[in-house]
Amino acid sequence: MRGSGWRVRACVVIGAGLAALGACSPAVTSEQESASESPPVAASSAEPAVAVAPSETPTPDTPVVGGLEAITEYVSDADWSFANAGWFAPIPIEIRDGRAEPDVETVYYLDEGVEVDMDGDGLLDAVIPIVEERAFTMQTLWYVWLAREGPDGETVAEQVIYPVAKDVHCGDRVNSVTALDGAIRVDEVLWVTSDVDLSCADYGTGLLVKDVALREIEGELYPIQIAPVVAWGGVCPQTRVEGYYQGVGIVGIEVRAAPPASAPLAVEPEQRFWMGAPEYAELIDDGLAAMYVPFVTEMPREPGGVEHCGFQNSLIAG
Numbered sequence: 001m002r003g004s005g006w007r008v009r010a011c012v013v014i015g016a017g018l019a020a021l022g023a024c025s026p027a028v029t030s031e032q033e034s035a036s037e038s039p040p041v042a043a044s045s046a047e048p049a050v051a052v053a054p055s056e057t058p059t060p061d062t063p064v065v066g067g068l069e070a071i072t073e074y075v076s077d078a079d080w081s082f083a084n085a086g087w088f089a090p091i092p093i094e095i096r097d098g099r100a101e102p103d104v105e106t107v108y109y110l111d112e113g114v115e116v117d118m119d120g121d122g123l124l125d126a127v128i129p130i131v132e133e134r135a136f137t138m139q140t141l142w143y144v145w146l147a148r149e150g151p152d153g154e155t156v157a158e159q160v161i162y163p164v165a166k167d168v169h170c171g172d173r174v175n176s177v178t179a180l181d182g183a184i185r186v187d188e189v190l191w192v193t194s195d196v197d198l199s200c201a202d203y204g205t206g207l208l209v210k211d212v213a214l215r216e217i218e219g220e221l222y223p224i225q226i227a228p229v230v231a232w233g234g235v236c237p238q239t240r241v242e243g244y245y246q247g248v249g250i251v252g253i254e255v256r257a258a259p260p261a262s263a264p265l266a267v268e269p270e271q272r273f274w275m276g277a278p279e280y281a282e283l284i285d286d287g288l289a290a291m292y293v294p295f296v297t298e299m300p301r302e303p304g305g306v307e308h309c310g311f312q313n314s315l316i317a318g
Helices: 002-014 016-020 030-036 068-075
Strands: 079-083 090-094 099-103 106-110 114-116 125-133 138-149 155-159 165-168 173-179 184-190 206-217 220-227 265-267 291-296 308-312
Touching (some): 068 155, 090 099, 125 173, 138 173
Antiparallel strands (some): 079 090, 099 106, 106 125, 125 138, 138 155
16 A cells, blocks of 8 residues: 555654654545555665754763762762861861751851863863851861763762862952853952951952863872963962052073973063962961962052962071
């Protein structure tokens, strides 16, 4: 039967969905019976079958590695590294069900993060804030967790131990952390040198919007500030005392954007800069080999000038 055969082929091409609606099984009409008496069509004149490419969309049984939801679930029952103020030596925090209460006056809990592929491997990573509340203070640190595939195809995650943003009572405040293409943007308000007399209720005058990416240097991933200038992309200690940023500046010292000697330079040796109050880099494994160096490459003409920071290992006395 030519007519019924055509409808069978149409059902194959169009799909089984229409069959469920009855489109492929109508009642036989007199015209169809008449058509069935016509000479059969040669096989060579039949339309070729339509090849349908297999769908690349993951099925419900195919796990998708990475993403904010999956990573948040993983890190809600994981051991965290937490560096007080963003640059002191880290301590381990055992987060369980999204919280930790190591003592009666301290609680840690997780807040909403953002997803972004920070290491360029095609998997969505997450930048997740962890909040520390103590009796009379509160601080939040944002950490990058990199998506990794577990042994059974599930999502696991690896923490980058250098926080990329800090919000603290009586200090620097974070307006937002948002995702870019392969980086994050941190919009923050910093307490700077001119803010030494502010009260805890006040915001600082240092306005900074910085873009931060991860860079592999000597086998380890470090956060690097890529805008507005190249500098350390982690939390920087700001100079909170007067007496710095005076005179004609310094020439002949290089400042690196990360601890390793091969890290990109934030300040070239021939570049003039003004240095703030250095801090020991306790968060770095070999902390005695490097110091945070707050710096500016242009003297601020009015209050509100922000510092960037890098690393130097020739300023350690003794």
